[in-house]
Amino acid sequence: xxxxxxxxxxxxxxxxxxxxxxxxxxxxxxxxxxxxxxxxxxxxxxxxxxxxxxxxxxxxxxxxxxxxxxxxxxxxxxxxxxxxxxxxxxxxxxxxxxxxxxxxxxxxxxxxxxxxxxxxxxxxxxxxxxxxxxxxxxxxxxxxxxxxxxxxxxxxxxxxxxxxxxxxxxxxxxxxxxxxxxxxxxxxxxxxxxxxxxxxxxxxxxxxxxxxxxxxxxxxxxxxxxxxxxxxxxxxxxxxxxxxxxxxxxxxxxxxxxxxxxxxxxxxxxxxxxxxxxxxxxxxxxxxxxxxxxxxxxxxxxxxxxxxxxxxxxxxxxxxxxxxxxxxxxxxxxxxxxxxxxxxxxxxxxxxxx
Amino acid sequence: xxxxxxxxxxxxxxxxxxxxxxxxxxxxxxxxxxxxxxxxxxxxxxxxxxxxxxxxxxxxxxxxxxxxxxxxx
Amino acid sequence: xxxxxxxxxxxxxxxxxxxxxxxxxxxxxxxxxxxxxxxxxxxxxxxxxxxxxxxxxxxxxxxxxxxxxxxxxxxxxxxxxxxxxxxxxxxxxxxxxxxxxxxxxxxxxxxxxxxxxxxxxxxxxxxxxxxxxxxxxxxxxxxxxxxxxxxxxxxxxxxxxxxxxxxxxxxxxxxxxxxxxxxxxxxxxxxxxxxxxxxxxxxxxxxxxxxxxxxxxxxxxxxxxxxxxxxxxxxxxxxxxxxxxxxx
Numbered sequence: 001x002x003x004x005x006x007x008x009x010x011x012x013x014x015x016x017x018x019x020x021x022x023x024x025x026x027x028x029x030x031x032x033x034x035x036x037x038x039x040x041x042x043x044x045x046x047x048x049x050x051x052x053x054x055x056x057x058x059x060x061x062x063x064x065x066x067x068x069x070x071x072x073x074x075x076x077x078x079x080x081x082x083x084x085x086x087x088x089x090x091x092x093x094x095x096x097x098x099x100x101x102x103x104x105x106x107x108x109x110x111x112x113x114x115x116x117x118x119x120x121x122x123x124x125x126x127x128x129x130x131x132x133x134x135x136x137x138x139x140x141x142x143x144x145x146x147x148x149x150x151x152x153x154x155x156x157x158x159x160x161x162x163x164x165x166x167x168x169x170x171x172x173x174x175x176x177x178x179x180x181x182x183x184x185x186x187x188x189x190x191x192x193x194x195x196x197x198x199x200x201x202x203x204x205x206x207x208x209x210x211x212x213x214x215x216x217x218x219x220x221x222x223x224x225x226x227x228x229x230x231x232x233x234x235x236x237x238x239x240x241x242x243x244x245x246x247x248x249x250x251x252x253x254x255x256x257x258x259x260x261x262x263x264x265x266x267x268x269x270x271x272x273x274x275x276x277x278x279x280x281x282x283x284x285x286x287x288x289x290x291x292x293x294x295x296x297x298x299x300x301x302x303x304x305x306x307x308x309x310x311x312x313x314x315x316x317x318x319x320x321x322x323x324x325x326x327x328x329x330x331x332x333x334x335x336x337x338x339x340x341x342x343x344x345x346x347x348x349x350x351x352x353x354x
Numbered sequence: 355x356x357x358x359x360x361x362x363x364x365x366x367x368x369x370x371x372x373x374x375x376x377x378x379x380x381x382x383x384x385x386x387x388x389x390x391x392x393x394x395x396x397x398x399x400x401x402x403x404x405x406x407x408x409x410x411x412x413x414x415x416x417x418x419x420x421x422x423x424x425x426x427x
Numbered sequence: 428x429x430x431x432x433x434x435x436x437x438x439x440x441x442x443x444x445x446x447x448x449x450x451x452x453x454x455x456x457x458x459x460x461x462x463x464x465x466x467x468x469x470x471x472x473x474x475x476x477x478x479x480x481x482x483x484x485x486x487x488x489x490x491x492x493x494x495x496x497x498x499x500x501x502x503x504x505x506x507x508x509x510x511x512x513x514x515x516x517x518x519x520x521x522x523x524x525x526x527x528x529x530x531x532x533x534x535x536x537x538x539x540x541x542x543x544x545x546x547x548x549x550x551x552x553x554x555x556x557x558x559x560x561x562x563x564x565x566x567x568x569x570x571x572x573x574x575x576x577x578x579x580x581x582x583x584x585x586x587x588x589x590x591x592x593x594x595x596x597x598x599x600x601x602x603x604x605x606x607x608x609x610x611x612x613x614x615x616x617x618x619x620x621x622x623x624x625x626x627x628x629x630x631x632x633x634x635x636x637x638x639x640x641x642x643x644x645x646x647x648x649x650x651x652x653x654x655x656x657x658x659x660x661x662x663x664x665x666x667x668x669x670x671x672x673x674x675x
Contacts, residue, residue: 024509050508054501055534062498062531066505069492070472074505092495198490198506200513202469208484210493359428372448372641372648378608395447413432414608417452418443423431 004179009144009169010035010077012180013103014043016151017075021186022101023049024074026063028056030082031115032171033105037077047188057082061089061102068098069209071197073155073188077103079171080121081112087130090164094134094226095211099158101151102136103167105174108335116335117171117257122311125168126285133223135230137165137237138284140255144178150282152184157237159192161229168284170307172257172337230286239282240291244270248277250350251295253316254305255281258338262305265343272344274351284312289319296320301350303328305343307336326350361406361424368420369397375412375421381405384412437462437471439488448648450605450638451479454547455486457605457615458518461622462489471514472506474499476528478520479553497528500535503542514625516543521562522552525587532591532633539596539630543621546587549638550659557643561585564662569643584662588635592669598630600669604637604660606652613665629671637663 007015014036017025025044027037037053044051054060060076067074078086083104093100106121108114125138137157141147147169154165198207213219243266245251250269254262259280269276279295281288296302302325304313313329320327330346332338362383364375369391375398376384383406387399398420400406408425434440437459443452462468468489475483477496484491494502499517507515524532524546535542551569552558559572562584566575576584592600599621603614614636621632637659639651646654 024505026505052504052508054504055530059498059501059504059531059534062495062501063505063508065494065498066474066492066502067509068505069502070506070509072505072509074509088495089498096493198472198492199510200470200472201488201490206488207490208493209491210484212481212493361428368442370447374448374648374652377649377652408431410432411608414611415453417445417448417450419434419438419452419456422433424428425431427429 002181002183004181006177007144007180008035008175008177009147010105010174011039012144012148013151013167014039015182016148017101018043018047019182019185020073020152020155021188021191022073022075022155023047023188024067024072025051025076026054026060026067026074027076028054028060028078028082030079032107032174033077033079033103035174036103057085058088061086064100065089065093065096065098068093068100069096069198071194071199073191075101075103077105079105079107080109083121083124090136091130091132091134092211093164094136095132096209097162098164098209099162100164101154101158101167102164104169106168106170108333114335115171117307117337118333118335119170119256119258119307119311120333121168122284122306122308125166126287134226135285137161137163137233138168139165140168140282140284141173142256142259142280144173144176145180147173148180148182152186161233163229168256170257234286237283238286238288238290240288241280241282242277242291244275244277245295247275248299249275250301250303250347251277251279251299252303252305253279253281253292253312255284255312258305258307261338261340262343264340265347268340268344269347274347276347287315289315292316292319293322296323296325299325301326301328303330303346303350305338306331307333307338309333359426360403361408362400362403362412363422363424364398364400365420366391366397366399367393368418369395370418371395371397372417373398374415374417378411378415380409380411381407435459435463437468437488439486441485443486444482445479446642448639448641448651451547453605453611454545454636454638455483457611457618458516458545459487460615461619464619465622465626467514467622467626471516472510474503474506474515474517476517476519476523478523480518480520480547481554483518497523497526498531499523500528500531500540500542500544504535504540507540507542511541514622516545516622518545519547520553521546521548521550521560525561525585532587536591536631536633537594537596539598541625541628541630543625544633545618546633546635547638548635548663549640550584551640551643553640553643564658586663588633588668591633596631597633597669598671599624599632601667602635602637602663602665604655604665606637606639606655610665637665
C-alpha cells in the first residue's frame, strides 16, 4: 500500500496524470483549476515531459490534437468557460479518433458566471459538447482519491477507445485537500503502440490524422463506427455506486460533490427513520441507466440532487419512465452548494410523515 | 528516329488547360489542343519535340505537375 | 534520355483538385521538391489548413494532420513538442492564417516554435467562394466587398510577414511570389532555406508566397499572374523580412 499524502484535488490529478505516463500538457489559466497546470509546469520537465501554456484555450485544445495525433499521451485542463473554447479542438479530437484527457473543474455559469463550484456543464459534457455527432467518455469523481484513480483510468480508456475522455469535477473537488495514495504508476515507455500516429513515415505508408469526409456515405459510415464505440462503452464501461437499495423507499441520484453531500443527507434521514438509498453515477457517459431503471421497478420516488437547475435529472427521468416513478429534483446553482439539511428537508417533503 | 524522341511529355489527363506553360516556352512549341481530355479540359500539347531545349520552364510554372522533361544523354 | 524534371517523390500521384491555373499546385510542388532534395520525406509531418488547400494531406506523401481553421500552428506545436527531431510544417492560406488564425501564428512565431509555415496569400477566400480576406487589396471586389474593399469599413490589407518579423522568435521570414519562372525559382530557394533552418534548430521560419485565384478574381490564369504582379507586388513587396544572423 502506497503512503498517503495530503493533496489538493487539482494537484493530485496532475500527479495522477504523471503516474499515468502522461508527459505532455497544454493549457491556459482559468480559475478554479490553476493549481493543476502550475503543478505540471515543474513536474513534467522533471520527468522529461513538456508543459506549455498556450495563447488560448482554443490553441491549447488544438495542441492536444496535434500531440495526440503524434502519438503522445496528452492532457489539458480548464473550467467551464474555457471548456466551451476547447470544444472546437475536442470535436476534432473525437472526429479524428484521438485519445486525450480533458479535465473540467466546473464553475457557475452561463457566460463568465462565477468561480465557485457548480455542476452546470452536465449537458455540455454528456451530450456531445460541440458540433457533430459524438460523445465524450465522462468520469465524475466525488473525492480526491477517486479523482486520482479515475485520472489514470481516463488515459487507459482514451487509448482503448481512441476517444477523448473528460474528467468532470467541480471547484470543490479541485480545491479541497484530502489524503491520497498513488497505487499505480505507468511507464511512459510502456504505452500501447500507436501505428496510426504521425511520427514520420519512415519505411511505411504515410499516416493521416483527419476528421474531414466530404462523401456523405463515407461520413455516415464514420459516424456509425463512432456510434459502435459509444455502444460498446455503454455495454462494458458503466460505473456507479449504490447505497441501501435493498430497503430504500426513496432513492437519491447524485454525482460528484452533490453525491458526497447527499450521502450525509441520506445518513441524517436514516437516523430519523427515512429509508433513503442512493445511486452515484461515476460514469456520466455511459450513464448508468440500467441500474436506475431496475431500481425504479420497486421505487416510486427518486430525488436527483445537482448543483444546477436540473440537467442530469433528465437522464434519470428517461431511465425510470417505463415504471412511472416520480423524479423529484433539488438543486442549488451559481456556486451555491446544497447542505445535507436542505436535502433532508426535500426527503421529508417526498416522504410525507415517514 | 530522332523525331520520335520526346523531351517534353505532358500528361494530358492531369493538364487543366490553364495555358501558363504556353506563355513561358522560349521556343514556342506549346499550344492548347483542340481536343478535350476526360475531365473536359483542352490540354496543352507540343507542336515540335525536336525544337525543345529541355529548359524546364514549362515544368516550373505548371500548377498540376503534368509535365516531365527529358534531355538527350 | 535522362529526366530533367518530373513530379517529386514527396507528392502522391493524386491529381490536385485546384482550379485551372491556381498556383497552389506550384507551391505544393516546390515544398515537395525541397523535401526530396533534403531527403526528409520520411521524417516530415505536415499540417493542412481549412480552405482551398484543405486536402493538402492527400497530396504530400508524408505524414499529415488536418487542422481546424487557423489552428495549424497550434497543431504543429503539439506535433513538434512530441517529435522535436522531426520536421514539421504548416501550409496555410490567408483566410486561415491571417484572419481566424492570427493568435496561433503570432504565438507560434513568438515562441520560436521550430516549425516552418508556408503562407499562401492570394488576397481572397477561395474555397468559400471569393469573400474578402484580411489580405484583400483596397478597392478589390469580392463577394463580401462588392464595391471594392474600403479602408474606413474593413481596414487595410494586413501585412503578416512584416508583423511577425518583429518577433524575437522568428528566425527567418521571407515573402516570395510565383507569378513567373524567375520568382518561382526564388520561392523554392526560400522554402529550402526555411526547412534547412528548421533542421538546424534555428526557430520559427515562414515563407509568404503570393499566389493567384483566377476563379474568384474572375480572370483567366495567365491574366491572373499579371494581376498579381501589377497589383499585389506593390503592396506585398517580395523581400527577406527577417533573417536571424549567426550567434543570435
